[in-house]
Amino acid sequence: MLSWCPPSFRARRTTATAVVAAAVCLAVSVLFLLYTGNHAAEGAQARVTDAWDRVVPLIREGPLPAILTRGKVEAIQVVNAQRRVIASTPELAGRPAIGSFMAPSGHVRAMRTLCPPAGLKGCMTVVAYKVFQPPGVWLLYIAVPIPPWYGSTSALLLAIGVSVLATTMMTAWSFRDLTKAMAPVNAIRAELREITATDLGRRVPVPMRYEEIRRLAETVNDTLDRLESAYTRLRRFTADASHDLRTPITGMRAQLEEALRYPWDTDWLKMTEAVLAGVELLQATAADLLTLAQLDAGAPLHHDPTDLRLLVSAELDRRTHQKEIVKDLRESVCVDCDRLRITRLLANLLDNAERHASSRITVSVRADGSSAVMEVADDGAGIAAEHREMVFDRFTRLDASRNRDAGGTGLGLAIAREIAEAHQGALTIEDSERGARFVLRLPARDAGPEARTR
Template identity: 65%
Template structure:
């Protein structure tokens, strides 16, 4: 990946470099101020030493013409008439290096001269007034001017160490981030190559960097679910196409046969057969549409509803071929889309009618946490291993197919979706005999309007 200002690695590296530069600058400046202060202190001591050495010679003599410079750069003694009477060897015979004197109220003063006459470079020249019987003499002591950072070597040391620290920190940050980000890049590259037809691939899971490992594992889990959903969707499309084609093929064959010998054809029977296929087609398309609407989670038209009354009405509106045993002791109010819950109940009752031997029991009750509807028949029941599959789209067990070849296998899938969009569940539970479907829906706090 290139070097872009938008990249986390670039920003973090520059930020680290910036912070390191700031810290190094602050520490270096403090160090240099301290070094400069120490240097200035040393120079001051050297000047004091020179003063201590020369003033007794001026006052008590003998004052040699050539003075020992000691650790200072130059010394001159100028008498009351302005003549140089003694100087260090480097200033021997030279005119006075300065002309300023301390004001009358002070014994000493100092100035920076760049350079003083007869000398090189900037010097701090100290002027001392030395009282003599014939008039005040002046003692000039020159030392190199100390910049605020002390010596150049200190400055070079501070700059060198700072640059080294900044380079090490920045380089280390860049290298560490490059290492940390490389698994992310690998995940990104792999994800970019995964397409809808290639959902079997998985992103690499790094052994190091726990957060990135979790990310890769989550991405792989998501890919697992996507692959599963995609396979389910493909199966569904294939099943739907197949089921839609069957009645269309039947109609076509029937019509082609009739048209082959139109004068011999039994047109009313042909029309009846075609109508039956159209009805099946209509049922299938309606079911598919319901599923699509439920999948899209289109808004529910929820109203507070008395579930007991809804179940009773649904039972009253049906023609029963089997005996119905009702157990509807109490009102239970739920918030629901009545049409959809009626559709769910209709599906369960249709199935029970189809599979029951003689009797169907329907009950409504209130659990501590939910409204519960049970539809139990006394048929062959559903084996435990089939209880998950019957809710899949287009799943029909052999027994179901034998009892009604016209079923679409979408009824229970739709019923479970309806339960789920209402925040409830639809399950098959154990029973002494036959199938026992249990619908649980959240109860409502509201009351049913009178």
């Protein structure tokens, strides 16, 4: 089935310009032609008056010739008191009177439009004058052609010609201008069509001339920048993810093959524990990847009014600790948050701190202006300033951690930061005297009676 394609912007604008130009030309032409028509009617009247000026003295003073000259009018007839034609222009010679009307008493002039067979060629305006010629009233008929409403054919042709020319010029100008304005848009479209997922480095041309199109091109290029960096991150993430999933699988496979090859020399209990550790790592990685995918997809958060102090305290009470925990939870601070997610963030920080602390972990909650601040600090080796942003990247594990513990997924801090940002907050690593100090800032809300933990 053929689908209807709406006309292009250029076609619509050009058509609209043509219609408006034609309408304006038509209106101006009509006014012009009405003016020339009026002028022609006045000219006809002036010619009738001239003829009257010429013939009336001949009637009054005599002798009145039987054949009169036409002058600038079409025909003249003089009818005497007995209603006999006594003088006329040559074409009416010997013909009866062209009319029988006259002005009513008290008036000297009457006017009619007479058509054949009144003795005239075509319809004419005939003016009848009363001429008092004692003892009776004579009639002088003067005929002039009826001027058309547009005055003359040449005026009509002029109006049509100028209108057609003006409309054509306006339409052509509009078409040319739009074609020029649309050229950068077409260039942008052509370039965008060429850009594919593997070729995201290309950018659309930015025209210098048209402000709106320039801004459109700049916005498209900004969007392409973001797409490119998102795609690069996604590619790196996929590569890292497959690497981090393959490593434990390869390890487990090697252990299982070894065990099958030398079944009698294998410590099955130890081997099973090792494989189980690999499976747990895979499970943790898969769970973290799923969490990240949900956060990336912008899955909606629950925004429950929560006392951060109570939430932290509950999580610390729930966990078992290998290190000494110092709580600084004197201040209540209320936030709107997804409690499960913030608990997950805290758990990730505490897991890391347990792994890296020498002996002590300090957890504090406080208000700082319009922010609620939660800190998790430990007394371990800390994180060098140059690594403090890097550790939030996905699958980033510093060498020290790899050596210390192979069980981490390298996704914990990435998830924690995503959760903080999804709450319009921030998670950073700040200076401390010793060890690492993770600081979470969330927008605080006014404490209300409904603020509570789970």
